[in-house]
Amino acid sequence: MRIATWNVNSINARLDTVVAWFEAVAPDVACLQEIKCIDEKFPTEAFERLGYNVAVHGQKSYNGVALLSKIPFEDVRRGLPGDDNDQQARYIEAVIYGARPVRIAGIYLPNGNPVGTEKYDYKMAWMARLEAHARDLMTLEEPLVIAGDYNVIAEPADVYDPAAWIGDALYQPRTRAALRALKNLGLTDAYTAADGAAAGYTFWDYQAGAWPKNHGIRIDHLLLSPQAADLLGEVTIHRDVRAGMKPSDHVPVVAELKL
DNA sequence: ATGGTAGACCTTCTA
Secondary structure (H helix, E strand, O other), X not given: OEEEEEEOOOOOOOHHHHHHHHHHHOOOEEEEEOOOOOHXXXXXXXXXXXXXXXEEEOOOOOOOEEEEEOOOEEEEEEOOOOOOOOOOOOEEEEEEEOOOEEEEEEEXXXXXXXXXXXXXXXXXXXXHHHHHHHHHHHOOOOOEEEEEEOOOOOOHHHEOOHXXXXXXXXXXXXXXXXXXXXXXXXXXXXXXXXXXXXXXXXXXXXXXXXXXXXXXXXXXXXXXXXXXXXXXXXXXXXXXXXXXXOOXXXXXXXXXXXO
16 A cells, blocks of 8 residues: 655646656555645546545645545544644544554644744644644554655755754754654654655745755655554655646655555 | 745745
8 A cells, every 4th residue: 555645835836747647656655745726716527537535634725634545544633632722724634444443633733934933833732733643543452654845854865055044943853853853753754764765855845946956854754653654565755746837846755555 | 245936926935
């Protein structure tokens, strides 16, 4: 089973590009972030034609996540638990019922810039809620994948110039510590755990020639429970997508679970 | 040089 995560930066602005990629790569499951539309505006039929079941947690203009799967799923959860007043659509979860059930969560973790504002406070609170929810899910002792745009640079190797990002919400010591706390529940970064994985980025800003200069960062992650990590196969960053027509600023990451 | 681009959308916010 191949599981993809991709921040598409507007599903409707990107539909031709995204559909072409799905036709070529045909992942079994995909988590999409920043769809930037309400549920009713999501192009569900375009993916159903390709054989996907579709669940959407949308929002007008900003954020929004979707879960696509060729294998039927149940128990869909929309929204991250822990704050009934949170209006931002950044979390979707379901259980994929294939050869063996796999729980997949798709996340769009808040950016948090600028540091020192309520936006950074929201990011830290969201990460604390994610850790609390992940702690609950880990007690199930089942294959679990938390995939998405984490908006966190975990290590210096994940950024072209660490010094340039030290004050950024994606690379703050507190931000990195919160990601470490999440991983310390027993979650494994699929990319760094996979055999033969080389250093790679998943995001290049549209501005300042970041792509031609390869000024990238790795912020799109798939974290695996021990039961999922035991099944891990190849992990591929689809870097070439960034060079295509009307690209998202993020590229897809695909991880294989040998079910 | 505090720039640059992209997307949604009421003209500014978010990233």
